[in-house]
Amino acid sequence: MSEQKIELYDGPAGGWGALRSVGQALLRQDIAIKGAKTLLSANQPDGFDCPGCAWPDRNHASTFEFCENGAKAVAAEATARRVTREFFAQHRVAELALQSDFALEDHGRLTEPMVYDASTDHYRPISWDDAFGLIARHLNALPDPNQAAFYTSGRASNEAAFLYQLFVRQYGTNNFPDCSNMCHEPSGTGMRESIGVGKGTVTLDDFTQADAIFIFGQNPGTNHPRMLGELRQAAKRGARIVSINPMRERGLERFADPQDKLEMATLRDTPISSHYFQLRIGGDFAFVKGMMKALVEWDDQGRPVLDHAFIAEHTMGFDALLQDLRAESWELLERESGLSAEQIRSAADVYAKAGSTIACWGMGITQHQNSVATIQMIVNLLLMRGNIGRPGAGPCPVRGHSNVQGDRTMGIWELPPQSLLQSLERVFGFTPPQKPGLDTVSTIRAMLDGKVKVFIALGGNFAAATPDTVQTWKALRQCDLTVHVTTKLNRSHIVHGRDALILPCLGRTEMDMQVGGLQGVTVEDSMSMVHISMGINAPAAPQLLSEPAIVARMAAATLGARSNTPWRWLVEDYRRIRDKIAEVFVDFADFNARVSVPGGFRLRNTASERVWATKPGKAVFKTHAVPVDTPLHLARQRKGDAKVFALMTTRSHDQYNTTIYGNDDRYRGVFGQRRVVFANEQDIRELGMKAGDWIDFVTVWEDGDERRAEGFKLVAYNIPRGCVGAYYPETNPLVPLESVAIDAGTPTSKCIPVLMLPHKAAAC
Numbered sequence: 001m002s003e004q005k006i007e008l009y010d011g012p013a014g015g016w017g018a019l020r021s022v023g024q025a026l027l028r029q030d031i032a033i034k035g036a037k038t039l040l041s042a043n044q045p046d047g048f049d050c051p052g053c054a055w056p057d058r059n060h061a062s063t064f065e066f067c068e069n070g071a072k073a074v075a076a077e078a079t080a081r082r083v084t085r086e087f088f089a090q091h092r093v094a095e096l097a098l099q100s101d102f103a104l105e106d107h108g109r110l111t112e113p114m115v116y117d118a119s120t121d122h123y124r125p126i127s128w129d130d131a132f133g134l135i136a137r138h139l140n141a142l143p144d145p146n147q148a149a150f151y152t153s154g155r156a157s158n159e160a161a162f163l164y165q166l167f168v169r170q171y172g173t174n175n176f177p178d179c180s181n182m183c184h185e186p187s188g189t190g191m192r193e194s195i196g197v198g199k200g201t202v203t204l205d206d207f208t209q210a211d212a213i214f215i216f217g218q219n220p221g222t223n224h225p226r227m228l229g230e231l232r233q234a235a236k237r238g239a240r241i242v243s244i245n246p247m248r249e250r251g252l253e254r255f256a257d258p259q260d261k262l263e264m265a266t267l268r269d270t271p272i273s274s275h276y277f278q279l280r281i282g283g284d285f286a287f288v289k290g291m292m293k294a295l296v297e298w299d300d301q302g303r304p305v306l307d308h309a310f311i312a313e314h315t316m317g318f319d320a321l322l323q324d325l326r327a328e329s330w331e332l333l334e335r336e337s338g339l340s341a342e343q344i345r346s347a348a349d350v351y352a353k354a355g356s357t358i359a360c361w362g363m364g365i366t367q368h369q370n371s372v373a374t375i376q377m378i379v380n381l382l383l384m385r386g387n388i389g390r391p392g393a394g395p396c397p398v399r400g401h402s403n404v405q406g407d408r409t410m411g412i413w414e415l416p417p418q419s420l421l422q423s424l425e426r427v428f429g430f431t432p433p434q435k436p437g438l439d440t441v442s443t444i445r446a447m448l449d450g451k452v453k454v455f456i457a458l459g460g461n462f463a464a465a466t467p468d469t470v471q472t473w474k475a476l477r478q479c480d481l482t483v484h485v486t487t488k489l490n491r492s493h494i495v496h497g498r499d500a501l502i503l504p505c506l507g508r509t510e511m512d513m514q515v516g517g518l519q520g521v522t523v524e525d526s527m528s529m530v531h532i533s534m535g536i537n538a539p540a541a542p543q544l545l546s547e548p549a550i551v552a553r554m555a556a557a558t559l560g561a562r563s564n565t566p567w568r569w570l571v572e573d574y575r576r577i578r579d580k581i582a583e584v585f586v587d588f589a590d591f592n593a594r595v596s597v598p599g600g601f602r603l604r605n606t607a608s609e610r611v612w613a614t615k616p617g618k619a620v621f622k623t624h625a626v627p628v629d630t631p632l633h634l635a636r637q638r639k640g641d642a643k644v645f646a647l648m649t650t651r652s653h654d655q656y657n658t659t660i661y662g663n664d665d666r667y668r669g670v671f672g673q674r675r676v677v678f679a680n681e682q683d684i685r686e687l688g689m690k691a692g693d694w695i696d697f698v699t700v701w702e703d704g705d706e707r708r709a710e711g712f713k714l715v716a717y718n719i720p721r722g723c724v725g726a727y728y729p730e731t732n733p734l735v736p737l738e739s740v741a742i743d744a745g746t747p748t749s750k751c752i753p754v755l756m757l758p759h760k761a762a763a764c
């Protein structure tokens with residue numbers, strides 16, 4: 001572990017620092033030569049899909065694409081460390097509860113199924129059959145299947161996810177909370193209404209043809225490092241790259257490609273952003289609306305910046321938007337974005353001069369109360385210049401988990417479309433439940449109300465990833481049974497129901513041997529490319545089962561004679577599962593043949609063909625008023641502008657969501673620690689404090705619950721006044737359960753109204 005320090009980082013993203021960091025990650029996990037071989041198999045046609053992010057890779061073949069954080073994700077899974085039955089015999093759960101998230105996962109890979117024993121407060125071994133028997137008894141004892149909820153994290157393969165939703169719907173519920181509910185849910189909702197598909201329309205090739213790339217609320221240097229390769233190439237050929245982000249992020253500024261020998265040898269790097277707009281947290285709506293207003297002003301003055309032919313042929317709702325934009329006040333847009341009309345116009349000018357434009361966005365856009373409306377503003381902006389459905393242009397929500405998009409395609413959705421339910425009925429001969437299911441936040445509420453009693457999770461770390469930690473933990477502890485299909489020990493195994501199971505599974509990097517031979521699984525990346533993933537390492541332990549096998553055996557045990565699906569037969573050879581997927585989804589016709597081609601295939605995306613699958617059959621311009629009544633506005637009205645800060649909860653460079661790899665955040669200059677808060681220097685002074693002082697956060701929320709997170713060190717940072725940033729999951733106790741995105745239910749983790757008070761304890 002590094003020594004604690006705060007030190008300005010003035011190198012580029014990537015470069016030698018990235019290579020060094022990979023070496024350290026391998027060493028930390030006690031991986032020697034094996035790690036190197038494992039790394040070289042990531043994203044190869046006969047290797048596994050990188051379990052890191054959902055950014056696509058060129059042709060899923062050719063050269064190994066170096067990615068520091070992908071390497072860390074692989075190393076974390078391929079670790080030589082093991083959590084055995086002896087480990088659990090040595091540690092009571094109460095004792096494990098005192099360990100950090102980092103320490104819990106750092107114990108290594110889980111090795112056999114374990115069941116919680118309340119009489120001793122230990123987990124003890126259980127056979128797979130007994131584990132499935134326990135699940136079946138609990139599920140079958142519930143008077144209503146809607147009293148169970150089935151979570152999915154986005155690493156689950158298409159095959160596992162397909163079987164899981166089939167099992168759960170045969171069992172009788174649509175309760176599918178998933179990580180997407182906390183992530184890109186608003187992107188799906190917003191784009192479906194506007195352009196008829198909930199996915200991005202661009203491919204990697206579009207990145208080679210774009211004249212401008214706008215990046216809203218995303219930190220690719222850390223979270224999608226391979227995206228920097230595309231941005232670097234685009235920057236080199238003169239494309240404009242415009243970053244819109246309250247924080248100065250190093251990866252958006254400069255990048256040295258570890259794969260470029262010359263850049264590495266000469267310590268050179270490539271500037272990434274040509275423009276950087278540091279707006280206020282939550283200011284994107286006003287910023288984009290301002291850009292559109294500028295375009296309309298210019299068009300009215302005779303500067304031809306709108307694609308009138310496209311608008312007339314392909315869209316509706318433009319007149320209403322025009323009127324709204326003409327009437328909009330610059331003063332309001334300036335105040336809410338935190339930028340001047342001049343700055344907003346200069347962004348609009350870059351856009352107006354670009355032939356083809358891509359708009360990317362991440363969590364800085366989706367985790368707000370008005371994220372659906374903001375996304376629709378971004379889509380409006382693209383539509384105004386015909387920037388959807390032609391080369392080098394389109395919306396690009398950059399997904400998180402490597403198969404989160406595929407899981408939704410496979411039916412992990414609490415609001416299933418009728419077409420899916422009808423197909424399931426046709427292919428599997430049962431009547432699926434019609435009642436809409438629960439998403440992540442409503443599952444927590446239902447647990448608190450005693451309406452959900454059994455919680456089963458296919459991957460993820462529900463206890464640490466979800467908002468309002470105190471409430472969520474109470475909710476989980478009230479459950480009759482909690483089950484986690486998982487690779488590593490985490491908080492969700494410690495914060496458990498009365499009965500609890502840990503079911504360890506194979507990871508992506510491992511060979512999956514079934515009766516029918518070695519199996520591959522499939523995943524869909526952020527650009528709708530579907531390809532196969534084959535593990536290459538020996539399983540971490542002989543007892544591990546694959547995720548599809550666990551789901552199938554859980555289904556067979558629970559449903560028994562009620563189901564005529566041949567569960568065991570399906571998992572003998574995953575091609576059988578894929579044949580069923582092909583029967584259910586038209587877009588997967590001939591699935592096995594198409595996915596056997598190196599690189600796989602791309603799913604159809606109607607909007608990218610300018611076919612609009614919306615209700616009116618056109619792309620729809622949406623009009624929304626500038627939000628002025630968000631929880632942040634209300635809190636400031638109550639407590640005064642100066643006192644209330646907008647807190648964004650974000651990722652460090654050394655974590656994968658709730659999995660903490662280490663305590664450094666290299667590009668932001670933080671070493672050996674995580675309990676820091678990035679704040680504007682002047683704000684720190686006006687609080688009567690100085691950098692290095694400690695504060696406590698208290699959420700400004702009027703429901704009687706006190707939400708606190710204590711002990712964060714102030715770091716002076718290049719961030720607008722009134723805005724602060726700190727890491728998740730430490731800050732999740734501050735996010736109120738009720739604070740969610742309108743029409744999407746996503747916790748508003750990027751905009752929490754907080755007070756910063758001097759830390760109570762004398763010393764930290």
Ligand SMILES: Nc1nc2c(c(=O)[nH]1)N[C@H]1C(S)=C(S)[C@@H](COP(=O)(O)OP(=O)(O)OC[C@H]3O[C@@H](n4cnc5c(=O)[nH]c(N)nc54)[C@H](O)[C@@H]3O)O[C@H]1N2
Pocket residue numbers: 052053054069183216217218219220222223224244245246247249280281282283284361362363364365399400401648649650651652653655656657658750
């Ligand atoms: N190494 C690594 N890779 C990952 C992950 C990981 O944890 N580690 N997580 C994966 C997952 S599940 C996801 S969803 C993605 C997440 O990837 P990102 O979408 O990059 O998520 P965050 O790290 O939360 O960073 C959000 C960015 O938004 C900015 N921001 C915050 N508030 C606002 C705002 O109001 N407006 C604007 N314009 N910007 C804002 C922040 O400064 C930050 O740069 O990454 C995936 N990849």
Ligand SMILES: Nc1nc2c(c(=O)[nH]1)N[C@H]1C(S)=C(S)[C@@H](COP(=O)(O)OP(=O)(O)OC[C@H]3O[C@@H](n4cnc5c(=O)[nH]c(N)nc54)[C@H](O)[C@@H]3O)O[C@H]1N2
Pocket residue numbers: 105152153154155156179180182183184363367400401458459460461462465466467485486487488489490505506507508547649650651656657658659728729731732735749
């Ligand atoms: N405050 C705040 N909260 C947030 C966010 C934020 O920005 N701020 N981001 C949100 C976002 S975008 C997301 S996606 C969620 C993430 O929520 P989750 O997806 O629930 O969380 P992860 O941390 O990705 O899950 C890590 C765990 O997954 C398990 N795991 C890893 N690989 C595998 C595998 O191959 N199979 C199985 N079965 N298990 C595996 C390991 O046990 C590991 O501990 O968090 C959300 N929460």
Ligand SMILES: [Mo]
Pocket residue numbers: 179182183184399400401
């Ligand atoms: Mo995510």
